[in-house]
Amino acid sequence: xxxxxxxxxxxxxxxxxxxxxxxxxxxxxxxxxxxxxAVTVSYFYDSTRNSYRIISVDxxxxxxxxxxxxxxxxxxxxxKFGQWxxxxxxxxxxxxxxxxxxxxxxxxxxQEVKExxxxxxxxxxxxxxxxSNHSQESGRETPSSTRASSVNGTDDEKASxxxxxxxxxxxxxxxxxxxxxxxxxxxxxxxxxxxxxxESNARLSTALQESAASIEHWKKQFSACKExxxxxxxxxxxxxxxxxxxxxxxxxNAQLSRRLQELETELQDKELELEELRKQGEIIPELMSxxxxxxxxxxxxxxxxxDLEEKVRTLRTEVEENKHRQTNLKTELKNFLxxxxxxxxxxxxxxxxxxxxxxDN
Numbered sequence: 001x002x003x004x005x006x007x008x009x010x011x012x013x014x015x016x017x018x019x020x021x022x023x024x025x026x027x028x029x030x031x032x033x034x035x036x037x038a039v040t041v042s043y044f045y046d047s048t049r050n051s052y053r054i055i056s057v058d059x060x061x062x063x064x065x066x067x068x069x070x071x072x073x074x075x076x077x078x079x080k081f082g083q084w085x086x087x088x089x090x091x092x093x094x095x096x097x098x099x100x101x102x103x104x105x106x107x108x109x110x111q112e113v114k115e116x117x118x119x120x121x122x123x124x125x126x127x128x129x130x131x132s133n134h135s136q137e138s139g140r141e142t143p144s145s146t147r148a149s150s151v152n153g154t155d156d157e158k159a160s161x162x163x164x165x166x167x168x169x170x171x172x173x174x175x176x177x178x179x180x181x182x183x184x185x186x187x188x189x190x191x192x193x194x195x196x197x198x199e200s201n202a203r204l205s206t207a208l209q210e211s212a213a214s215i216e217h218w219k220k221q222f223s224a225c226k227e228x229x230x231x232x233x234x235x236x237x238x239x240x241x242x243x244x245x246x247x248x249x250x251x252x253n254a255q256l257s258r259r260l261q262e263l264e265t266e267l268q269d270k271e272l273e274l275e276e277l278r279k280q281g282e283i284i285p286e287l288m289s290x291x292x293x294x295x296x297x298x299x300x301x302x303x304x305x306x307d308l309e310e311k312v313r314t315l316r317t318e319v320e321e322n323k324h325r326q327t328n329l330k331t332e333l334k335n336f337l338x339x340x341x342x343x344x345x346x347x348x349x350x351x352x353x354x355x356x357x358x359x360d361n
Contacts, residue, residue, distance in 0.1 A: 010053070014043040014109045016102055020056055020063050021094035031094055034063040041095060041106075043113055050120045052113045054093075064093055070118035074110040082107060 017038045021031040041056040041064065056064035066086045074084045082103055083094040097103040 010044040010046045012042040013045050013113075014106075016041055016097070016106055018098075018102070018106075019096035020058075021096065022063075023092035023094070025091070034058070038098070039063070043109060050124070052117050065089070066093060068110070068113050068117050070114060070121060072110075072114060074107050074114075076103060076107060079103070084110070 018041050019038050020034040020041070022034050024030040024032050035056075035058045039056055039058045041054065044053045044055055045051075046053070052068045054064055054066045054068065055062070066084075066089060072084055072086070074082055076082045077094075079100045080097045080103055081094060082097075083092055085092045095103075095106065097106065
């Protein structure tokens, strides 16, 4: 079968778009993308062979060429993904759809085409069985015709005698001649069909050889793609490492930017302080003159302070002397008080004696 259907023989009956995958032939588990993006996937009907195919082409590359048979089954593995196995292509195809609705439509069309393929196969088997039965009947009738001819020839020898038997044999002979002619036409018909089947078989053999060559070609391309994929994976890992380095550099740059902003803020604060210091520096001469006057005043005050300290020392000396004098005066006053108390006691005793003398007198 040709990968791209000719317009005169095959026509699309349903078309959709999906991402195409094939099962990894080595692991039989992982999916390998057959297309880099969503491509057109179509059902085609071949009216000449009464067959159905799913075909998808990505540019000049045929990525799906699957003839649908009654034994195939389309399975939904998720809401947007479905798959089917093709034993002729020795692979499993997978389709990823943009929506669940498109997947459902594709699955319904697959079931419809599968039933149509089954019906076409059943009709073809019935036709082959009917043709086989006709061939067997024709084979059985041919000897009878031969025998009838031989009998007819014998009767022709006796035809000169005439009679009802001759008419009966003539009618039988006509029937046998008609059956022989029909059998001959059937033989020619089946020879024609056999020739067409041989030609079809030759075309199928050629297509099979082309398919085998195409498989080898695709295997080589798959190996090349696999190597390229490994190289791309290595490049991706390198790019990821470079991205990590770039991210680290970005983080360092962000930290440096934050530090720069902090330094700019500190610089602005320092500039403000410097401006304040400059303003204060402008009043330093006035402060110096004031400081000189204050120093002079301080010297005068220190001189006065020294004088006052001398006066204080003099006063302290005088106070000490006064204290000493007071102590002496207190001592003398106490002695005087003691003497005075003795005198007062003597006067008291004297008064009492005077009083006693007056009483006595």
